[in-house]
Amino acid sequence: MDLWYTEKHSDNVGITMKSTGTLFSGKSEFQQLDIIDTLEYGRMMLLDGLVMVTERDEFVYHDMIVHPALFTHPAPKQVLVIGGGDGGSIREIMKHQNIELATLCEIDGLVIEKSVELLPSMAGDIDGSNPRVKLHVDDGLAYIREHQNEFDVILVDSTDPIGPAVGLFEEDFYRLVFGALKDDGIMVAQSESPFYHAEIQKSMYKNLRAVYPIVEMYQAFIPTYPSGFWSFAFASKKYHPVRDFDRERAANRSFYTKYYNEDLHLGAFMLPTFAKENIAE
Ligand code: SAM
Numbered sequence: 001m002d003l004w005y006t007e008k009h010s011d012n013v014g015i016t017m018k019s020t021g022t023l024f025s026g027k028s029e030f031q032q033l034d035i036i037d038t039l040e041y042g043r044m045m046l047l048d049g050l051v052m053v054t055e056r057d058e059f060v061y062h063d064m065i066v067h068p069a070l071f072t073h074p075a076p077k078q079v080l081v082i083g084g085g086d087g088g089s090i091r092e093i094m095k096h097q098n099i100e101l102a103t104l105c106e107i108d109g110l111v112i113e114k115s116v117e118l119l120p121s122m123a124g125d126i127d128g129s130n131p132r133v134k135l136h137v138d139d140g141l142a143y144i145r146e147h148q149n150e151f152d153v154i155l156v157d158s159t160d161p162i163g164p165a166v167g168l169f170e171e172d173f174y175r176l177v178f179g180a181l182k183d184d185g186i187m188v189a190q191s192e193s194p195f196y197h198a199e200i201q202k203s204m205y206k207n208l209r210a211v212y213p214i215v216e217m218y219q220a221f222i223p224t225y226p227s228g229f230w231s232f233a234f235a236s237k238k239y240h241p242v243r244d245f246d247r248e249r250a251a252n253r254s255f256y257t258k259y260y261n262e263d264l265h266l267g268a269f270m271l272p273t274f275a276k277e278n279i280a281e
Pocket of ligand 1: 047051052053061082083084085086105106107108111138139140141157159160163164165166168190
């Protein structure tokens with residue numbers, strides 16, 4: 001009997017993938033966590049039945065949530081990841097040798113535990129062995145209140161605005177992040193699909209603009225996410241992701257990135273008209 005995993009992206013559209021079985025299935029205090037194996041995309045993590053990461057296309061998401069900010073900020077040293085319990089963002093941050101400490105604040109310890117066990121290609125740096133990585137199992141909203149003026153870059157690698165992540169799309173949270181960043185700090189947050197989530201984007205970018213002088217959207221192609229057309233919000237206290245981008249430093253990077261490069265960095269901020277209209281003031 002063939003096993004197929006299906007996620008609906010709208011009432012009438014979805015994605016379906018042939019699966020070879022379930023590696024883990026369990027419920028935490030916050031959500032249902034499943035890790036399944038698929039023929040086309042390898043192992044993948046589902047939270048409340050929704051695709052979070054797959055071994056085959058996670059490189060796109062993790063390259064794009066990490067590198068644009070770290071190559072725009074002139075000298076980042078302290079980075080905070082809120083969410084990101086699969087470890088993929090931390091893995092990409094660790095490629096930047098100038099980063100002294102990366103802190104992970106993930107609300108669900110089960111996500112970290114099962115990622116370390118079953119998704120080693122992503123979670124290698126969150127198993128407690130890397131001295132440049134600090135792990136916290138905590139609600140990002142609570143953690144951020146206790147850490148003001150501390151970080152150069154904060155990445156909000158969260159789920160969709162459901163369950164424990166609802167508050168991570170609100171103006172109050174963006175103000176707390178503003179306070180946790182140093183005077184020239186940068187925040188990046190995954191900002192859903194311009195194709196399917198126009199309403200979420202409208203309120204999210206309005207909330208961001210109420211707090212940050214520089215707010216830009218950039219895009220990426222993630223095949224297993226709704227419509228494949230995904231986006232990230234770049235919110236900055238001082239540096240602009242295009243005008244202040246250090247193209248030479250990105251071009252001379254000492255490590256490999258399968259999706260991100262210095263040309264794509266600029267192209268990603270060039271949006272289609274309907275996406276611009278989603279976030280127009
Ligand atoms: N790439 C994925 C996406 O775009 O949907 C996100 C992956 S990552 C696994 C998302 C993580 O955010 C989950 O592990 C979830 O537990 C965590 N999370 C949700 N709300 C949170 C909160 N308030 N504080 C910290 N982590 C949170």
